Amino acid sequence: MQAALHSRWSAIAAFSLVAPAAAFAHDGTCKNSTTPSEAAVAASKALKEDSGNLEARLKLADALLASNCFEDAVHVLEEGEATHGRNGQLQSQLREARSMMREQTYFEGLNRAEDAAKLSHNLHRCNKLADIEACDAALARQPGDPQVLLAKADALVRAKRPAEALTILRRVRELTPNDATVEQRIAAAETQRRAFLDTCQNATGESALQACQSALLPGNDDEFAIRKRTGILLQASNQPAAALDSYIAANLLQPGDRSIALAIITLSDNAGRRDALTLAARGTALLTLGRAIEALTPLKQALVLSPDLPEVKTRLAQAERLAKTEARKLAAAATAGPAVAGSTSTRRYSNAAPVNRSN
Amino acid sequence: MSIRTVLRAIVGLFVLAMASGCVTRPPSIAHVHLGHALTGVHVTPNRDGYLLLADTRAKEAHAAAQQAAAGKTLEEMKASVASVLGATSSEENFGLKQSLVLAANHVSFAATSDDASANVQQSAPVFARDITRVVERCELIALLGKDVVTGKSQQEAAVSVEEIVKLTQANLEGEDSDRDGKLGSIPTEYGIKQLRNEFDIMIAREQPPYRTVDQWYLFNLVRLPSGRWVFDKLNRGGNIDGYK
Numbered sequence: 001m002q003a004a005l006h007s008r009w010s011a012i013a014a015f016s017l018v019a020p021a022a023a024f025a026h027d028g029t030c031k032n033s034t035t036p037s038e039a040a041v042a043a044s045k046a047l048k049e050d051s052g053n054l055e056a057r058l059k060l061a062d063a064l065l066a067s068n069c070f071e072d073a074v075h076v077l078e079e080g081e082a083t084h085g086r087n088g089q090l091q092s093q094l095r096e097a098r099s100m101m102r103e104q105t106y107f108e109g110l111n112r113a114e115d116a117a118k119l120s121h122n123l124h125r126c127n128k129l130a131d132i133e134a135c136d137a138a139l140a141r142q143p144g145d146p147q148v149l150l151a152k153a154d155a156l157v158r159a160k161r162p163a164e165a166l167t168i169l170r171r172v173r174e175l176t177p178n179d180a181t182v183e184q185r186i187a188a189a190e191t192q193r194r195a196f197l198d199t200c201q202n203a204t205g206e207s208a209l210q211a212c213q214s215a216l217l218p219g220n221d222d223e224f225a226i227r228k229r230t231g232i233l234l235q236a237s238n239q240p241a242a243a244l245d246s247y248i249a250a251n252l253l254q255p256g257d258r259s260i261a262l263a264i265i266t267l268s269d270n271a272g273r274r275d276a277l278t279l280a281a282r283g284t285a286l287l288t289l290g291r292a293i294e295a296l297t298p299l300k301q302a303l304v305l306s307p308d309l310p311e312v313k314t315r316l317a318q319a320e321r322l323a324k325t326e327a328r329k330l331a332a333a334a335t336a337g338p339a340v341a342g343s344t345s346t347r348r349y350s351n352a353a354p355v356n357r358s359n
Numbered sequence: 360m361s362i363r364t365v366l367r368a369i370v371g372l373f374v375l376a377m378a379s380g381c382v383t384r385p386p387s388i389a390h391v392h393l394g395h396a397l398t399g400v401h402v403t404p405n406r407d408g409y410l411l412l413a414d415t416r417a418k419e420a421h422a423a424a425q426q427a428a429a430g431k432t433l434e435e436m437k438a439s440v441a442s443v444l445g446a447t448s449s450e451e452n453f454g455l456k457q458s459l460v461l462a463a464n465h466v467s468f469a470a471t472s473d474d475a476s477a478n479v480q481q482s483a484p485v486f487a488r489d490i491t492r493v494v495e496r497c498e499l500i501a502l503l504g505k506d507v508v509t510g511k512s513q514q515e516a517a518v519s520v521e522e523i524v525k526l527t528q529a530n531l532e533g534e535d536s537d538r539d540g541k542l543g544s545i546p547t548e549y550g551i552k553q554l555r556n557e558f559d560i561m562i563a564r565e566q567p568p569y570r571t572v573d574q575w576y577l578f579n580l581v582r583l584p585s586g587r588w589v590f591d592k593l594n595r596g597g598n599i600d601g602y603k
Binding site for chain 2: 024095096099102103105106109110112113114116117118121124129242260288
């Protein structure tokens with residue numbers, strides 16, 4: 001019974017989900033119906049020939065209603081009121097068309113209510129339960145909303161992710177510079193981050209690794225130190241691939257650290273990775289260690305694999321320049337004495353570290 | 360007593376009966392639709408009108424929410440919240456949302472009837488718009504209630520139940536979101552109380568005045584395939600794309 005009773009309403013409800021407001025047209029078309037029905041075209045033609053043709057006007061309105069073009073139907077019928085204002089059929093149809101138009105608005109209102117409830121639900125979960133996924137869902141609906149951003153920052157602090165919280169809070173500070181609570185939140189998050197940083201630097205094992213992750217704030221002064229420490233902790237917990245990634249990231253931030261260079265060379269040897277980023281990092285590490293001739297091959301390979309990789313061309317040019325100097329020195333050493341030259345060449349031209357040195 | 364005297368008496372009684380309303384005209388179709396929202400409709404429990412039923416369900420939901428808040432275990436809270444959900448969102452048993460939407464639908468049916476007054480035609484879309492906030496709260500209660508019913512943490516459930524209590528209270532009495540010290544002072548704060556008031560004001564404006572519609576008319580309105588509403592005088596009991 002209910003289904004039969006509300007079939008018209010269901011049709012409008014479904015339509016209101018997908019259709020924008022209709023634009024008025026006299027030719028039987030509207031935005032909701034790109035192809036006018038035959039009935040609409042015929043009625044429209046008859047109406048153009050004789051604007052006083054009531055039958056044609058009613059037929060056109062009927063056809064427009066059938067195509068969910070409620071607003072257009074109302075306009076067609078309202079125009080007819082000038083000449084047939086007292087006609088019962090026109091008035092009845094006009095009432096029906098206006099009602100359909102209002103119902104469309106009504107269902108749009110119900111749909112908005114559903115959307116608003118979803119947003120409120122996500123805000124509730126974000127604010128009260130520190131549900132970070134819910135915060136993200138709310139932000140997807142209201143991107144850049146300072147209140148939602150603050151709620152997400154609070155949720156991140158509760159989830160012991162202060163570095164991420166700080167990134168968001170700094171953004172909120174730009175959006176609402178006069179909000180004193182933002183500064184308080186930044187101070188609280190920074191205190192939490194410093195505590196994690198301390199654990200990261202001084203503890204060992206899984207807890208130290210997690211602390212490093214919590215403290216890692218991209219762009220901050222201590223990013224290099226945290227990435228390096230993370231590499232060391234990962235290497236110690238036998239996670240060479242992740243450790244290599246961390247060292248490479250540290251090396252990109254601050255090239256020239258010898259201990260990182262040695263670690264990259266050892267781990268890239270062991271992992272056997274041949275991707276452009278690893279090859280570039282290996283070449284750069286070899287340059288750091290003053291092994292320019294060895295650096296040439298991985299840098300050239302990296303450039304072939306990824307010609308747009310930042311800094312590789314510069315590093316390769318630097319390696320080529322230094323390799324020439326290095327070659328001249330080797331040649332000079334070779335002429336000076338075979339015993340010295342022999343020991344040097346074994347060390348300088350091998351990818352492996354000398355047996356008396358630890359990487 | 361002469362025949363003339365008897366005839367006079369009969370005519371007098373007839374006139375008196377007419378004057379006292381014993382012979383009445385059927386209500387307008389528009390008023391019967393309003394009666395479905397207000398007084399009774401034959402498909403609901405106890406044949407209550409949709410608005411009356413919405414009020415009952417709103418009270419049931421709030422009572423169950425308070426019971427959930429007093430729950431000592433997660434299981435107790437879940438059981439009470441399930442009752443809140445039934446009273447709020449059930450379609451089969453005419454929960455608050457369903458009853459209220461149907462009430463608004465019938466007010467709109469009234470507005471599209473051939474005999475609808477200008478008052479009803481103008482008021483219907485306003486009433487339909489003004490139910491939106493209660494519907495929104497119902498949707499939110501459904502989402503929060505689902506969290507509780509499927510959740511495993513009593514602490515989290517308690518947080519959601521606290522919110523559900525506020526929402527069910529607001530659905531009954533309205534809220535004060537603009538903090539002007541008045542509950543339901545604007546449509547976006549409305550609860551059932553304000554909606555009922557708005558409905559009553561619309562009814563009071565009716566000319567000719569709205570009178571409580573007799574049950575026979577309430578339960579025998581059918582819609583013809585042409586879309587026209589008529590009373591089922593032949594008692595066909597049929598379903599001609601209509602109410603019966």
